[in-house]
Amino acid sequence: MKQWKIYGILVFVMFIWGFNLPAVKYLVSEVRPVTMTAFRIFLASLTVFSILAVFRIVRKPTKQEWKFIVLGALLNVVCHHYFLSIGLTMTTSSNAGLILGTGPVLTAVLVSLIMRIYPSRLQWVGVILGLFGVSATVLAAGDGTSGLSFGDVFVFLSILTQVFSYMVISKAAKTLDPRLLTAYMFLIGSLVLFLISLFQEPGEIQAFFNVPPMFWVAFFGSGMIGTAVGHMLYNYSVGKAGPSKAAIFMNLNTLFTLVGSSVFLNEDITSRHIFGLVLIVAGVILGSGAAEDIWRKYKLKKSLSE
Known part of the structure; x- marks a missing residue:
């Protein structure tokens, strides 16, 4: 599949995830x-x-x-x-979306460190900007730094x-279709989460019998589209483009989450x-190495035209 099609898939996934978080x-x-x-992951x-x-991929x-x-x-x-x-039971959807926006920076840095290709000074500036952007969002709630929550x-x-x-998905994708990997991960993960819920939230299954009709619309939409289709396509893109390039698009998740939180949750x-x-997006551009790549291409184009 051509690279621009992978990028188109990633933009679509970020749109899905952005509106899935408020759900x-x-x-x-x-x-x-x-x-x-x-139950949502099992679905x-x-x-x-x-x-x-x-x-016939199974x-x-x-x-x-x-x-x-x-x-x-x-x-x-x-x-x-x-x-x-x-976390979503103790913070707002907007804050969560902004914190998730650090994903691209974390991915770029961790991939570089694990592969022993250390970030440049400009990338470290991006890391600091991204983390400062998150801090400015979750800490400066009204009266100083009291806004930080668990x-x-x-x-x-x-x-x-x-x-x-x-990192695991990228390695597994060499022999196993990332979409099939997603299906097996969801199945095993949902069973483990169910066992945890039996100890942490005993008897909570009965709550499903008392929810309003709107709950089921959000539940099936989130489980089947936001989680199933979203993760399947994203993991597929990670296998094709690599974790660093795919992660660059995660900053769009933050933007769509802010819009979705405003529209659906007021x-x-x-x-x-x-x-x-703004700080997170700037951190992503610098921390992912995209800024340096654009600058190198610009210098190359300029030298060829001279």
Whole structure:
């Protein structure tokens, strides 16, 4: 598949994820987070398996591939969705979206460190800008730094574990279709989350019988589109473009989340959010190495024209 088509898929995924976050925020207000997430991820696994079955992509993984599947499930599904769902019960959807915006910077830096290709000075400036943008958003709530909540910390942990999972997905994609990897990860991850919910939220399954009709619209939309289709396409793109390039597009997730939070949850978008967003996007451009790449191409084009 051509590179521009991969980029188009990534933009579409960011749009889905941006509007999915407010939906998850609403869902965890009706049913406790771990129980709701376990069933939502299980629905996503059934959806992905059904789609792949139509295209005859489903197969039994090898022993080596199972190692990647289990590790990916623990990082990308259990840890990421556990921390995110818990965090959304204690912070706003807008704040969560902005914190998730640090994903591109974290991905670019971690990939560079793991591959022992250390970031340049300009990239480190991007890292600092991105983290400062998040701090400016979640700390400067009204009266100084009292705005930091455990919810913000949990959301940050969710994106950190997700970033590590992209390294696993990138390696697994060499032999296993990332879309099939997604289906297996969702299945295993949902079962682990369900076991956790039995201990952490006993009897919460009964809450599903008392939710309003709108809950089921959000639940099926989030599980089948936001989670199943979104993660399937993103993991596919990571396998094709690599974690660093794919992560660059995650800053669009922040933008769409702010819009979705304002439209569906009536959350206020303040100058604090805009300021944080600008810093995060600047951090992404610098931290991912995109700015240096553009500058090199500009200098090359200029030298050829002379």
